[in-house]
Amino acid sequence: MEDRLMVSVSGVRGTIGKTLTAQVAMEFGCAFGTMLGAGKTVSIARDTRPSGAMIRSAVAAGLTACGVNVVDLGVVTTPGAALMTRTLGCDGGVIITASHNPTPYNGIKFLQPSGVGLTAGQAQRLKETWESKQFNLQDSLHTGGESQNTDTHETHLSAVCAIVDPAAIKARGFKVVLDSINGAGCVGSPMLMERLGCELVHLNHEPTGLFAHEPEPIEPNLTELGRAVRDAGASVGFAQDPDADRLVIVDEQGRFIGEEYTLALAAAYVLRHRKGKLAANLSTSRMIDDIAAAAGVEVVRAPTGEANVVEAMQRERCIFGGEGNGGVIDPRVVSVRDSFTGMAMILQYLAETKQPLSELVAAIPSYHLLKIKFPCPAGAAGTVAGKTKLAFADRAGATFNESDGLRIDLADRWVSVRASNTEPIMRIFAEAPSQSDAEALVQEVRTIAKEVIG
Numbered sequence: 001m002e003d004r005l006m007v008s009v010s011g012v013r014g015t016i017g018k019t020l021t022a023q024v025a026m027e028f029g030c031a032f033g034t035m036l037g038a039g040k041t042v043s044i045a046r047d048t049r050p051s052g053a054m055i056r057s058a059v060a061a062g063l064t065a066c067g068v069n070v071v072d073l074g075v076v077t078t079p080g081a082a083l084m085t086r087t088l089g090c091d092g093g094v095i096i097t098a099s100h101n102p103t104p105y106n107g108i109k110f111l112q113p114s115g116v117g118l119t120a121g122q123a124q125r126l127k128e129t130w131e132s133k134q135f136n137l138q139d140s141l142h143t144g145g146e147s148q149n150t151d152t153h154e155t156h157l158s159a160v161c162a163i164v165d166p167a168a169i170k171a172r173g174f175k176v177v178l179d180s181i182n183g184a185g186c187v188g189s190p191m192l193m194e195r196l197g198c199e200l201v202h203l204n205h206e207p208t209g210l211f212a213h214e215p216e217p218i219e220p221n222l223t224e225l226g227r228a229v230r231d232a233g234a235s236v237g238f239a240q241d242p243d244a245d246r247l248v249i250v251d252e253q254g255r256f257i258g259e260e261y262t263l264a265l266a267a268a269y270v271l272r273h274r275k276g277k278l279a280a281n282l283s284t285s286r287m288i289d290d291i292a293a294a295a296g297v298e299v300v301r302a303p304t305g306e307a308n309v310v311e312a313m314q315r316e317r318c319i320f321g322g323e324g325n326g327g328v329i330d331p332r333v334v335s336v337r338d339s340f341t342g343m344a345m346i347l348q349y350l351a352e353t354k355q356p357l358s359e360l361v362a363a364i365p366s367y368h369l370l371k372i373k374f375p376c377p378a379g380a381a382g383t384v385a386g387k388t389k390l391a392f393a394d395r396a397g398a399t400f401n402e403s404d405g406l407r408i409d410l411a412d413r414w415v416s417v418r419a420s421n422t423e424p425i426m427r428i429f430a431e432a433p434s435q436s437d438a439e440a441l442v443q444e445v446r447t448i449a450k451e452v453i454g
């Protein structure tokens with residue numbers, strides 16, 4: 001990753017002591033405080049990174065300097081912080097986290113009163129306010145105050161337990177292995193497992209922010225988890241990312257089943273009880289389409305980005321949704337990705353079906369999802385998408401979604417092409433029943449891209 005401060009719709013991200021300094025953090029606190037106005041209240045939370053306290057203090061100084069009152073939630077998960085922002089009736093929220101990026105990074109994420117990230121328009125206004133350095137600094141009698149609130153874990157766990165049947169899970173006495181990567185999930189997760197009557201083998205359970213392995217929850221980083229599940233004879237293995245919004249699963253044989261299965265399995269569980277529309281982003285596996293079709297419900301596809309999925313869920317009144325990267329969203333708990341919701345749903349699904357996880361996985365039609373990226377000059381993506389659309393125009397049953405690049409759905413497969421929002425690269429994704437079919441789709445679009453880019 002190039003070492004520069006990233007300021008995007010998802011917030012601010014940079015390296016500590018280099019691009020993300022106390023000064024930058026304080027300025028963003030001032031900018032958010034200026035945008036909201038004096039007298040407003042903002043929650044502030046952080047993950048376990050060693051730099052978290054420093055960035056938190058700097059952001060809080062900026063907010064209070066602009067007359068905003070700060071409620072410090074301490075070290076909590078991203079979904080917990082989002083839920084508390086809404087529950088406490090705050091006018092906004094701030095989370096100090098760099099999600100799945102390694103320890104040298106940290107970030108600042110800004111929330112709306114609902115707990116959802118800023119809209120693109122709000123993020124742009126924040127950036128412009130930060131760039132202008134025209135801050136609404138208050139005099140000695142009008143700076144903001146600061147208070148503490150330690151209710152996050154309790155509030156979050158109560159909301160999660162309310163959407164499952166804890167007694168039914170408890171009755172099964174599951175053994176669970178969880179890798180919390182020394183992140184924000186370390187404290188609340190054992191509390192959840194206790195309430196659900198699960199025996200927990202907790203890997204990387206100290207909230208130090210010193211990550212025991214690369215923190216992105218993907219297969220190469222989770223070898224220890226699979227082994228621990230086998231050694232413990234556990235029913236399931238879970239892994240969280242450092243801010244505990246994403247969840248991935250290892251089956252009872254210690255096999256990494258892939259991050260796409262988190263949303264698919266949770267959707268299958270949800271639809272056993274309630275029928276309604278689902279939502280997923282455009283790069284999420286079509287497993288969710290099969291699951292939805294079997295239940296006679298629709299899947300709404302949203303552009304990449306958590307806020308886009310949440311917006312689609314609200315607009316289309318979806319009962320459940322998320323992202324294929326291990327992000328499940330149940331608006332009854334909180335309208336952001338939540339690993340706690342995911343763990344509770346998977347355990348409830350196991351309890352109800354009395355089947356091992358590997359069987360529940362095998363019951364879902366499987367696909368091969370391929371992802372490639374390559375350099376692409378700015379502006380060329382539109383031409384590639386246009387030529388790709390033409391090339392597929394006469395395929396039987398082809399449907400085209402152009403809300404975020406181009407995604408073409410065929411009967412049992414799809415391919416998408418889109419430019420990155422942050423780097424001069426293009427991504428081609430394809431998913432098909434076999435590896436060779438997925439490769440053929442990727443190659444077909446790659447060939448078109450080569451003709452355009454040269």
Ligand code: MG
Pocket residue numbers: 078099100241242243244245246
């Ligand atoms: Mg995360």
